[in-house]
Amino acid sequence: MEEIIKVEHVDAGYGKTVVLRDVNFCVKRGEVFVLLGGSGCGKSTMMKHIIGLNPVLAGSIKIADLEMNRKNKSAIRRKIGVMYQSGALFGSMTVLENVLLPLEEFSKMKKPERIDKAMYLLESVSMADAADKMPADLSGGMKKRAAIARAMALDPEILFLDEPSAGLDPITSYALDNLILKLRDEMKTTFVVVTHELPSIFTIADRCAMFDKSRKAMIALGSPKELRDESEDSFVREFFNRGKF
Amino acid sequence: MKKGILYQIGKRTVDFINGLQETCAFVGEICCRTFEVVFMPKRFRFGDMMLALERAGSNGVAINALVGFLLGVILAFQSATSLQMFGVEVYVADLMAIGLFRELGPIVTAILLAGRSGSAFAAEIGTMKVDEELDALETMDLPPVRFLVLPRIVAAMIAMPLLTIICELAGLIGGALVLKMMNIPLSVYWNHVADSSTVFMILLGLAKAVVFGLVIAIVGCGAGMRTRNTADGVGVAATKAVVGGILSVVILDGIIAVICYIFNV
Ligand SMILES: Nc1ncnc2c1ncn2[C@@H]1O[C@H](COP(=O)(O)OP(=O)(O)O)[C@@H](O)[C@H]1O
Ligand SMILES: [Mg+2]
Numbered sequence: 001m002e003e004i005i006k007v008e009h010v011d012a013g014y015g016k017t018v019v020l021r022d023v024n025f026c027v028k029r030g031e032v033f034v035l036l037g038g039s040g041c042g043k044s045t046m047m048k049h050i051i052g053l054n055p056v057l058a059g060s061i062k063i064a065d066l067e068m069n070r071k072n073k074s075a076i077r078r079k080i081g082v083m084y085q086s087g088a089l090f091g092s093m094t095v096l097e098n099v100l101l102p103l104e105e106f107s108k109m110k111k112p113e114r115i116d117k118a119m120y121l122l123e124s125v126s127m128a129d130a131a132d133k134m135p136a137d138l139s140g141g142m143k144k145r146a147a148i149a150r151a152m153a154l155d156p157e158i159l160f161l162d163e164p165s166a167g168l169d170p171i172t173s174y175a176l177d178n179l180i181l182k183l184r185d186e187m188k189t190t191f192v193v194v195t196h197e198l199p200s201i202f203t204i205a206d207r208c209a210m211f212d213k214s215r216k217a218m219i220a221l222g223s224p225k226e227l228r229d230e231s232e233d234s235f236v237r238e239f240f241n242r243g244k245f
Numbered sequence: 246m247k248k249g250i251l252y253q254i255g256k257r258t259v260d261f262i263n264g265l266q267e268t269c270a271f272v273g274e275i276c277c278r279t280f281e282v283v284f285m286p287k288r289f290r291f292g293d294m295m296l297a298l299e300r301a302g303s304n305g306v307a308i309n310a311l312v313g314f315l316l317g318v319i320l321a322f323q324s325a326t327s328l329q330m331f332g333v334e335v336y337v338a339d340l341m342a343i344g345l346f347r348e349l350g351p352i353v354t355a356i357l358l359a360g361r362s363g364s365a366f367a368a369e370i371g372t373m374k375v376d377e378e379l380d381a382l383e384t385m386d387l388p389p390v391r392f393l394v395l396p397r398i399v400a401a402m403i404a405m406p407l408l409t410i411i412c413e414l415a416g417l418i419g420g421a422l423v424l425k426m427m428n429i430p431l432s433v434y435w436n437h438v439a440d441s442s443t444v445f446m447i448l449l450g451l452a453k454a455v456v457f458g459l460v461i462a463i464v465g466c467g468a469g470m471r472t473r474n475t476a477d478g479v480g481v482a483a484t485k486a487v488v489g490g491i492l493s494v495v496i497l498d499g500i501i502a503v504i505c506y507i508f509n510v
Pocket of ligand 1: 014017019037038039040041042043044045046474
């Protein structure tokens, strides 16, 4: 399968602070790739490098064979959708307007079509009844779901989700996992998901990368089952064994 | 930790140069986005501009009128007591007209706008930065400058001259009130005001107001965009916006005064 994201010898961090050293992995087209690890180990940092918000300290990242630079930036960003850890909905707009925004700016659809599409997206994350609310009036989980709808608006090839199920009730979280799998299977969307929830990892992850804060490194790469049964690292094995149902 | 004086000087210098560099980049980006919007007016966020205009403009009418009025009263009263000694207190009218139209109207309005809107711009954009909303715009390929900064700049540039006119008129009314109490007929007052003010002078004042609006909005938005993700980040940005805005406006006013002097206008 084609490798849609290539991360090669990347040092992740901010300015002079190194958070992760020499990270190597690639994400294949159409798979769900999970980034996992303890809080503060650099998952969000890694994600921000991949989507080109912060420059890497060393190494290179390619998306669809395009290096992230001034010239390619727009081309890459049309291919991706991002849901941030805090949701990052625009506070001055309603939920519906938030989802409509990318459609207004980039799609050639007419207004009724755009609204239909936005409502369809909100329904798929079961947020349709909150369409006219302001973000400030939503709970954390609702913000995230609305943000997922916004990230999906332009049918991106790759969806980045930063802790989508943190703060969600198990039922919504289950529905979200199903939505991810459905999009992967029907739309061939590639997913990069940051999550801690073991049940969720075993349901959605085709492969995952695990980071460790104290070692400042990627300590495991593979499918959840491989890591559970075959990892050389006892910490990794134990972590995944908690997920044996 | 207290470091040596050389270290302090060096650090301040480096910070200053970095700040200058960032400001240049920011202004450069604003220019690029302005070009983009001029050629593709549809990309201008008109609704956001109207919202910012409402907050910076109409919501500031009352305070501007009040401050202008009080300024007029004080100015007229103070100068009248001096001029009275020579029996020429009617010339207060000339002084009021020239002072308000040329200098005080624009600069006082600018200081008010920096306090009300410069800080608000910084706080609004700063909060968005802390909440990752700027990152979201960036990854949606929607340039924050076009989205957040341009509408605010345009709003400030429209609001400033209008608020300045209100401030000036209120000031003249305040002056009229004082002179009325000193038994100078209103018709004489207004005649003196009309005689001593020229269209050029009024336009110069309004042009300055527009430029001040531009500067305050750029400083305010710039401070917002550079907000740090710390507990006091947004507060610091708002303070920087007010102090930086007022300082730039005063310096700019000085420069304009010198240029006017050189060209004798
Ligand atoms: N803007 C920043 N500047 C400097 N350091 C940061 C910044 N954001 C996060 N960090 C640090 O980077 C490390 C990784 O953070 P992050 O990637 O957010 O962790 P997580 O895995 O929980 O998403 C943390 O130690 C954090 O303190
Ligand atoms: Mg995180």
